[in-house]
Amino acid sequence: MTEYVLLIIGAVLVNNFVLTRFLGICPFLGVSKKLPTALGMCGAVIFVMTSASAVTWALQHLVLEKLGLGYLQTIAFILVIASFVQLVDIAMKKFAPPLHAALGIFLPLITTNCAVLGVSVLNVQLQYGFLKAVVFGFAASIGFSLALIIYTGLREKIDRANPPKAFEGVAIALVTAGLLSLAFMGFAGLVK
Amino acid sequence: MESIKLVAVLTIICTVAGALLAVVHDVTEAPIAAASVKEKGDAIMDVLPKCDNQPVKDAITIEADGTSWSFYVARKQNQFVGAAFETVSSQGYGGDIAIMVGVNADGTVQAIEVLLGHKETPGLGAWITGDAFRGQFTGRSIADTHWAVKKDGGDIDQITAATISSRAVTDAVQTGLAVYVAHRDRIAAVRE
Amino acid sequence: MGASTANFRAPGGIHPAYHKDLAAEQPIAEMPLPAMLVVSMSQHLGKPAEPTVKKGDTVLRGQVIGEAAGFISAAVHAPTSGTVKLVAAVATAAGPRATAITIVPDGEDTWVEGITPCPGWQTLDKKAIAEKIAAAGITGMGGAGFPTHVKVSPPPEAEIDTLILNGAECEPYLTADYRLMIEHAARIWEGALIIAKALEATTIRVAIEDNKPQAIAAMQDAIPAEAKDAQVVVLKTEYPQGAEKQQIFAITGREVPCGGLPLNVGIVVENVGTTLAVWEAVVNGLPLTERVTTVTGGPIATPGNVKARLGTSYADLVEFCGGTSGTISKIISGGPMMGFAQPDLACGTTKTTSGLLLLGPDAVQAYESMPCISCGRCVGVCPMKLMPNELSQFLEAEDYETAEAYNVMDCIECGCCAFECPAHRPLVQHMRRGKAQVMLIRRKQAS
Amino acid sequence: MTPILTTALTIGGAGLACGGLLALAAKFLAVKEDPRIEEINGILPGANCGGCGYAGCAAYAEAVLLKGAPINLCAPGGAEVLGHLADITGETAKVAEHKVAVVLCGGDVSHAPRKFDYNGVADCRAAHATGGGDKSCSFGCLGYASCSHACPVGAIEMVNGIAKVHRDLCISCGSCIRTCPRHLIKMVPYARTIHVMCSSKDKGPAVKKACKVGCIGCTICTKLAENESIKMAGFLAVVDYEKDLDSDAVIEKCPGKCIVRI
Amino acid sequence: MSELAIVSSSPHAHSGSSVQRIMLDVIIALVPAMAAATYAFGWDAIRLISACVLACVASEGVSRKWMGRDLGVEDLSAVITGILLAFNLPPSLPTWMAVVGSVFAIVICKQLFGGIGYNPFNPALAGRVMLLISFPVFMTTWSTWGIPAPLAVDAITTATPLGLVKTAIATTGELPFTFNGATALQLFVGNQNGCIGEVSAAALLLGGLYMLVRRCISWHIPVAYLGTVTLFSAILWLHHPQQNLNPGFHLLAGGLMLGAIFMATDMVTSPVTKRGMLVFGAGCGLLTMLVRKWGGYPEGVSFAILLMNAVTPLINRATRPRVFGAVKKKKA
Amino acid sequence: MTFYKELIKGLWKENPIFRLVLGMCPALAVTTSVENSLGMGMAATFVLICSNIVISLFRNLIPAKVRIPCFIVVIATFVTIVDLLMNGFAHELHNSLGIFIPLIVVNCIILGRAEAFASRHPVFLSIADGIGMGVGFTLGLVVLGATREILGAGSITVWGDLKWTVAGYEPMILMILAPGGFIALGCLLGGMNHLQAIAAKRKGTIFTPPAHLDCRSCTLCNLGK
Ligand SMILES: Cc1cc2nc3c(=O)[nH]c(=O)nc-3n(C[C@H](O)[C@H](O)[C@H](O)COP(=O)(O)O)c2cc1C
Ligand SMILES: Cc1cc2nc3c(=O)[nH]c(=O)nc-3n(C[C@H](O)[C@H](O)[C@H](O)COP(=O)(O)O)c2cc1C
Ligand SMILES: Cc1cc2nc3c(=O)[nH]c(=O)nc-3n(C[C@H](O)[C@H](O)[C@H](O)COP(=O)(O)O)c2cc1C
Numbered sequence A: 001m002t003e004y005v006l007l008i009i010g011a012v013l014v015n016n017f018v019l020t021r022f023l024g025i026c027p028f029l030g031v032s033k034k035l036p037t038a039l040g041m042c043g044a045v046i047f048v049m050t051s052a053s054a055v056t057w058a059l060q061h062l063v064l065e066k067l068g069l070g071y072l073q074t075i076a077f078i079l080v081i082a083s084f085v086q087l088v089d090i091a092m093k094k095f096a097p098p099l100h101a102a103l104g105i106f107l108p109l110i111t112t113n114c115a116v117l118g119v120s121v122l123n124v125q126l127q128y129g130f131l132k133a134v135v136f137g138f139a140a141s142i143g144f145s146l147a148l149i150i151y152t153g154l155r156e157k158i159d160r161a162n163p164p165k166a167f168e169g170v171a172i173a174l175v176t177a178g179l180l181s182l183a184f185m186g187f188a189g190l191v192k
Numbered sequence B: 001m002e003s004i005k006l007v008a009v010l011t012i013i014c015t016v017a018g019a020l021l022a023v024v025h026d027v028t029e030a031p032i033a034a035a036s037v038k039e040k041g042d043a044i045m046d047v048l049p050k051c052d053n054q055p056v057k058d059a060i061t062i063e064a065d066g067t068s069w070s071f072y073v074a075r076k077q078n079q080f081v082g083a084a085f086e087t088v089s090s091q092g093y094g095g096d097i098a099i100m101v102g103v104n105a106d107g108t109v110q111a112i113e114v115l116l117g118h119k120e121t122p123g124l125g126a127w128i129t130g131d132a133f134r135g136q137f138t139g140r141s142i143a144d145t146h147w148a149v150k151k152d153g154g155d156i157d158q159i160t161a162a163t164i165s166s167r168a169v170t171d172a173v174q175t176g177l178a179v180y181v182a183h184r185d186r187i188a189a190v191r192e
Numbered sequence C: 001m002g003a004s005t006a007n008f009r010a011p012g013g014i015h016p017a018y019h020k021d022l023a024a025e026q027p028i029a030e031m032p033l034p035a036m037l038v039v040s041m042s043q044h045l046g047k048p049a050e051p052t053v054k055k056g057d058t059v060l061r062g063q064v065i066g067e068a069a070g071f072i073s074a075a076v077h078a079p080t081s082g083t084v085k086l087v088a089a090v091a092t093a094a095g096p097r098a099t100a101i102t103i104v105p106d107g108e109d110t111w112v113e114g115i116t117p118c119p120g121w122q123t124l125d126k127k128a129i130a131e132k133i134a135a136a137g138i139t140g141m142g143g144a145g146f147p148t149h150v151k152v153s154p155p156p157e158a159e160i161d162t163l164i165l166n167g168a169e170c171e172p173y174l175t176a177d178y179r180l181m182i183e184h185a186a187r188i189w190e191g192a193l194i195i196a197k198a199l200e201a202t203t204i205r206v207a208i209e210d211n212k213p214q215a216i217a218a219m220q221d222a223i224p225a226e227a228k229d230a231q232v233v234v235l236k237t238e239y240p241q242g243a244e245k246q247q248i249f250a251i252t253g254r255e256v257p258c259g260g261l262p263l264n265v266g267i268v269v270e271n272v273g274t275t276l277a278v279w280e281a282v283v284n285g286l287p288l289t290e291r292v293t294t295v296t297g298g299p300i301a302t303p304g305n306v307k308a309r310l311g312t313s314y315a316d317l318v319e320f321c322g323g324t325s326g327t328i329s330k331i332i333s334g335g336p337m338m339g340f341a342q343p344d345l346a347c348g349t350t351k352t353t354s355g356l357l358l359l360g361p362d363a364v365q366a367y368e369s370m371p372c373i374s375c376g377r378c379v380g381v382c383p384m385k386l387m388p389n390e391l392s393q394f395l396e397a398e399d400y401e402t403a404e405a406y407n408v409m410d411c412i413e414c415g416c417c418a419f420e421c422p423a424h425r426p427l428v429q430h431m432r433r434g435k436a437q438v439m440l441i442r443r444k445q446a447s
Numbered sequence D: 001m002t003p004i005l006t007t008a009l010t011i012g013g014a015g016l017a018c019g020g021l022l023a024l025a026a027k028f029l030a031v032k033e034d035p036r037i038e039e040i041n042g043i044l045p046g047a048n049c050g051g052c053g054y055a056g057c058a059a060y061a062e063a064v065l066l067k068g069a070p071i072n073l074c075a076p077g078g079a080e081v082l083g084h085l086a087d088i089t090g091e092t093a094k095v096a097e098h099k100v101a102v103v104l105c106g107g108d109v110s111h112a113p114r115k116f117d118y119n120g121v122a123d124c125r126a127a128h129a130t131g132g133g134d135k136s137c138s139f140g141c142l143g144y145a146s147c148s149h150a151c152p153v154g155a156i157e158m159v160n161g162i163a164k165v166h167r168d169l170c171i172s173c174g175s176c177i178r179t180c181p182r183h184l185i186k187m188v189p190y191a192r193t194i195h196v197m198c199s200s201k202d203k204g205p206a207v208k209k210a211c212k213v214g215c216i217g218c219t220i221c222t223k224l225a226e227n228e229s230i231k232m233a234g235f236l237a238v239v240d241y242e243k244d245l246d247s248d249a250v251i252e253k254c255p256g257k258c259i260v261r262i
Numbered sequence E: 001m002s003e004l005a006i007v008s009s010s011p012h013a014h015s016g017s018s019v020q021r022i023m024l025d026v027i028i029a030l031v032p033a034m035a036a037a038t039y040a041f042g043w044d045a046i047r048l049i050s051a052c053v054l055a056c057v058a059s060e061g062v063s064r065k066w067m068g069r070d071l072g073v074e075d076l077s078a079v080i081t082g083i084l085l086a087f088n089l090p091p092s093l094p095t096w097m098a099v100v101g102s103v104f105a106i107v108i109c110k111q112l113f114g115g116i117g118y119n120p121f122n123p124a125l126a127g128r129v130m131l132l133i134s135f136p137v138f139m140t141t142w143s144t145w146g147i148p149a150p151l152a153v154d155a156i157t158t159a160t161p162l163g164l165v166k167t168a169i170a171t172t173g174e175l176p177f178t179f180n181g182a183t184a185l186q187l188f189v190g191n192q193n194g195c196i197g198e199v200s201a202a203a204l205l206l207g208g209l210y211m212l213v214r215r216c217i218s219w220h221i222p223v224a225y226l227g228t229v230t231l232f233s234a235i236l237w238l239h240h241p242q243q244n245l246n247p248g249f250h251l252l253a254g255g256l257m258l259g260a261i262f263m264a265t266d267m268v269t270s271p272v273t274k275r276g277m278l279v280f281g282a283g284c285g286l287l288t289m290l291v292r293k294w295g296g297y298p299e300g301v302s303f304a305i306l307l308m309n310a311v312t313p314l315i316n317r318a319t320r321p322r323v324f325g326a327v328k329k330k331k332a
Numbered sequence F: 001m002t003f004y005k006e007l008i009k010g011l012w013k014e015n016p017i018f019r020l021v022l023g024m025c026p027a028l029a030v031t032t033s034v035e036n037s038l039g040m041g042m043a044a045t046f047v048l049i050c051s052n053i054v055i056s057l058f059r060n061l062i063p064a065k066v067r068i069p070c071f072i073v074v075i076a077t078f079v080t081i082v083d084l085l086m087n088g089f090a091h092e093l094h095n096s097l098g099i100f101i102p103l104i105v106v107n108c109i110i111l112g113r114a115e116a117f118a119s120r121h122p123v124f125l126s127i128a129d130g131i132g133m134g135v136g137f138t139l140g141l142v143v144l145g146a147t148r149e150i151l152g153a154g155s156i157t158v159w160g161d162l163k164w165t166v167a168g169y170e171p172m173i174l175m176i177l178a179p180g181g182f183i184a185l186g187c188l189l190g191g192m193n194h195l196q197a198i199a200a201k202r203k204g205t206i207f208t209p210p211a212h213l214d215c216r217s218c219t220l221c222n223l224g225k
């Protein structure tokens, strides 16, 4: 139990995917303009990262390793993730149009989100078991969501701020992310 | 039919990609293996006293306290001159720290090397890889040293503001040495 | 006689310096006819009246010179007899231009024919009362100038049980209502009975702040015997106790819903001056041609409460009060919290001119506004519980959608927020512009 | 050879599986949608200026297809976008005349002084609503740059306290016109360069008092201008942009110096 | 021509408050703590405070000039940033590092966002944390000065009380000293090691009182902050008194008082609503204790406040007051 | 010449990092030293060129509906090749770039170029584009890496032992940690914008800094629209 708690704290706070591991920066910076949009993205990411962890774990351990094809990890994972996301997209459009309206636009973006592939690769590298891999995927996506939501709040403030011309837009957004990451350093040492 | 074409194209591309990768894998398999062996071998040779055998090959695995230890034995003119072993501390600031320790036949440390892959903070904990810190282990034995950092009343100079990392290394080296001392005879007896 | 007092307060609010002593003890003085009157057709909320006279016409006092242009509009009557010199657009006190009729008085002050007093108003039915009020061109004299006949003819589904007479006069400096209550308490009460009859309201409350003990006493003493449930309610002195939504909450605990009207909670609020005008209109049959205005402020030689004809220019008012001394930094039509600053003294009074305030340099500084430092004071004092800090920033960024979601339309422009803001942000101005812009957008969407 | 084959087959199989699954899904779970919306959206310039009268480019794209909105509303897109839209919708393209905005007021700080000391939000609409604006002339440009901020392409510059439109940058979206509380900005044909730079409806003497370059309503220009291309609207001379006007005489003879070529 | 009348939108009256006046009051409130710092650390305190204040004011002026804006130093907020940054530094820190921290605080954390009012993070704290992470050695080297036991082993200490506790728990698993009335008094008056501004809880409280009276701050944040710390540490203490010191220690040791009174209350970076302030204070308290108890650092005040700064916009959003009349009330 | 234009545009005009703001994850994660930046940049460049070639060659054969999966497979293949090669022949670098090698697959630049350029242009232009963008990306990484390494470690490591150290400098460790990455990139970007604005002013044009992080330049999804 404690193991899982620490795993979650570690992935959410200490080694936050976005703020300390630098994974998923593009959506982090791109979808943080308005809170409702950010929340939609979070929902989509949590779903995809958790299920991708499970799927790729199975792929790695039940197929690739059995066949001795560990080096095909990258290509196999990305293929499966991309198809999976697209499948979800199609299915959601059909069966849950309101949900699709809310989350649909984020799904294609998630395909190219390195956090998803990152979590799959990390699961293999860290040699997590199935349950642990899924929990890790979930916790990492929660960490992503936490950072994204906080950051979106900040962005709404920053967008009303008055930076010098040269720093408007992306530059000031990055500095803000840096300061947020600085604050997150406080969690260092909570979990080894 | 449209969709058959889609599937066909994707399949063909995948097949070609798979084949290509297999070829590259075939080509690089040997160098990769060699590189990892060399990586290890280099580390072992770096910490061992001068020898004329191939310690990587003269290895013995010893079970102690539930962990298995690999000792790489060094011989000069068939005389046992020392051994190298890898010891891991989980008490690092950023996670596990793996250290290659070389001991002389008399049980004094020849040298230690911090292996790549530690996650100590650059500029702080990462100084455990520096000569100044590593150097002070040379010549110490389990008996004549109080194995603790100065801050905890021991003999090892900790790195300023990185006591945690220093402590981790110290503990790991001590633990390994203890195992070595306990099993010295078996290790020394290893023959090709 | 259910006369008792109680002490209530509403959320938010501020305590500005009141300066009421300047004019409080000056009895209402009638001002002689000035040389010229400029009567605006835009005296009230709603459509401006349409002029019915042209240049060169002679008019009599009380003659209709502007017809109500629709239901939410009010007629304008000639304030005296004389000749129409000009019909042209001039700047109003609030800024935008509107048609105004310039009358040169003939000095006779002859009333128009057909004035019919009606002392036995008790026999009138509600429709007749409303008609008399409409004919007299009465509009609210306490605030926005909403046509009173509209307020006294509520839609049948609205059940009005309470009439509140607003004698709070919470604006600093102003004392016109205060003097009216002291000098005409009985008439105001009778006016209240008339309005209550029109509304079929059973309860009457007179709201007065506790810094006006004399007015409280006067109104208390004059409570008529025939009033069934009438009380004077003493309010804690705090700005804006006079704002109707806050006042209603303070007195009855009812909250007027967002975007709603007092009648949604069964209440009508009338200013005491308006009530007096209703009394004049019904009992004496007189249209609204004059009002009491407090002329006050540091530079005014002898501040006072002046009963002047509509259209009297500010310059004439100041002259009547002995002129000015020292530099004038700001000229305000109305009180310091909600009044309109004027570039000069050219404007003429209207039915809503409750005060003319002149401020010297000691009372006015031109402020540089700074970025909001999020101190939250504006949030704390806003009687509508809005977030002026956020709103002003949304509006600065022209994000009207969010501003609307943050209830910008509920701002009553009381000025509490800007009064408190240490960064001197022009919060109310942002709200004003924002409200106008949101209205525009709404209208566009509706069409 | 075998490992290569296995690998190729594995990945190929994965591709087959994924592709097949997707193809099946696409076939059986497909939801119909007009692909042209997407296409039009891609063609529109994406400035989201609102000049078309819709909430943005995407909204306009939808309106064109679903609500039959006219295809020539996107001014920034110009002829090129119009052509594409015509191709997609099958409607005929009627290229609108190239127009640009012009601010019809020349009363800069040196010509029209301030009549009071305005202390408040630096925004024309706010200033206009506060005491009618601090400019001596109640019709002239207030100079608080609201139009300039509203312009999506930064084509309006404040010069000497009044707004000037850079005619070559203007994309004729009309944002400035919607913003200006004084209604000073007009959309005029690009080809037209002579303007009466005044919008004051006041009578001559009042204009003279307020501004050195105002139109005093002397009507000289209406007589000089060819084929009645300048007419009086009350006390103000107004160019009729339907008719040609290319006479230097009006510029020279205007006593108010308010007719200029830009 | 005579002076033109001023025309502005209503209201035409003002309370007379100003940003500058508020900032001046805060500076006045900081005087007792500055005196205490000077008494405890002497020249070092003066050196660091003046270096930080000068560097802050100068970099504010220079950076604003460079951005083509008006000077903007007259609002005095840079002075406060300077003093508070200095208060968060160990007395032995080299002057140049203090200057680097000041420049970072003012230029990166404040002026890049547009200056006063726009910064999402507390500049002084961001400056301190930047220094702490960049130069951990210098930032955790405490001066050696005579302090009576138990807060110092052998009357000379090179550690802060919190540091002592943290190392002791980590190495021996036992508390280094017991907390009693005498220890409390020692902490209260300022006979302890630490950053120059945090030594004397008494001086800080005095300043806080002044600010409360002058309405520079409201009670909500400090009370919620200190209250949460008390509650949290009380639970820990009751649960396991051998491992945890009692709440009194947590209240008086380290930067808590400084943080709760002067830094969490920075209006720019804290919520505007009263409810929001309570949430903010409670959040700071929780995070502070989280770091103190389980984190890698002995002290968590800076991080806690910075983290809560980050969620302030969200708190503001969530604690929007219910607009008057927002719930439709029919006749009562 | 168009070839030349495509070749140099990535250096400045459309620099992936400073102008297009793409591929932020590796840009931030691996730029703790010049060496890592170079390695990452070169790996990405290799993949970029190869995938551009292949995609451009087969652009008319790949049906639009499966183009994204196809592109991804192509890219993933080259990434795996780089991964394997690097692991075999530049083992240490491979170790320090870690997980970010496989992540080149999802690097927005590569997919973005495939989609936006290679799938619409002939091979030789696509090569130019690949080289240009790749070199531009590498350049961006190196500038960022150099800034961070100098400030954060007081040294510049070009390759292995080819390393300079600034004597007597007290490194600001923050700069090689996560927050430093964001802050350094933000400040560099601001600086670049400033230069750009000055240049624009000289030319008499108006410059607006990139305001969108929502992948406007990449047409994979419609989010930017
Ligand atoms: C960002 C950061 C990274 C750190 N990394 C390490 C590290 O790698 N190793 C270490 O022993 N301490 C590290 N520390 C410092 C510890 O938190 C702790 O202060 C120190 O190890 C114990 O302090 P001392 O050495 O002064 O006794 C780090 C601190 C920070 C702020
Ligand atoms: C659009 C509008 C419609 C109104 N309709 C009515 C109404 O039907 N009945 C009524 O009693 N008051 C009505 N009022 C008047 C308000 O209740 C209020 O008394 C008036 O706006 C004056 O408020 P003020 O002086 O506080 O600004 C209306 C006001 C407005 C603005
Ligand atoms: C902030 C504020 C303050 C007000 N203060 C007063 C006041 O002191 N006295 C008053 O009669 N009306 C005051 N009003 C106007 C009242 O809200 C209300 O409109 C008025 O009493 C309605 O009566 P009337 O239609 O007869 O004017 C104030 C309005 C606002 C928004």
Ligand SMILES: Cc1cc2nc3c(=O)[nH]c(=O)nc-3n(C[C@H](O)[C@H](O)[C@H](O)CO)c2cc1C
Residues within 6 Å of the ligand: E022, E023, E026, E077, E078, E080, E081, E082, E084, E110, E115, E116, E117, E118, E119, E121, E122, E123, E124, E125, E216, E217, E262, E263, E264, E265, E266, E267, E268, E269
């Ligand atoms: C009560 C109060 C507390 C303040 N605390 C801080 C602080 O902790 N750090 C700081 O840099 N500035 C502080 N300031 C000054 C100022 O508000 C701060 O620099 C702003 O964040 C600058 O925009 C404080 C000001 C006040 C009124």
Ligand code: SF4
Residues within 6 Å of the ligand: C381, C382, C383, C384, C385, C386, C387, C388, C410, C411, C412, C413, C414, C415, C416, C417, C418, C427, C428, C431
């Ligand atoms: S003016 Fe509006 S926002 Fe300001 S305090 Fe009054 S009601 Fe609230």
Ligand code: SF4
Residues within 6 Å of the ligand: C371, C372, C373, C374, C375, C376, C377, C378, C379, C388, C389, C417, C420, C421, C422, C423, C424, C425, C427, E272
């Ligand atoms: S009172 Fe002024 S400074 Fe304070 S929060 Fe409100 S707007 Fe901001």
Ligand code: SF4
Residues within 6 Å of the ligand: D104, D105, D106, D107, D108, D112, D137, D138, D139, D140, D141, D197, D198, D199, D200, D207, D210, D211, D212, D213, D214, D215, D258
């Ligand atoms: S008179 Fe004409 S030109 Fe002069 S300020 Fe007024 S509108 Fe502008």
Ligand code: SF4
Residues within 6 Å of the ligand: D103, D124, D140, D141, D142, D143, D144, D145, D146, D147, D148, D162, D163, D179, D180, D181, D182, D183, D184, D185
């Ligand atoms: S043209 Fe209109 S909007 Fe533009 S600056 Fe002048 S008054 Fe303001």
Ligand code: FES
Residues within 6 Å of the ligand: A023, A024, A025, A026, A027, A112, A113, A114, A115, F022, F023, F024, F025, F026, F106, F107, F108
């Ligand atoms: S590079 Fe785009 S999400 Fe990581």
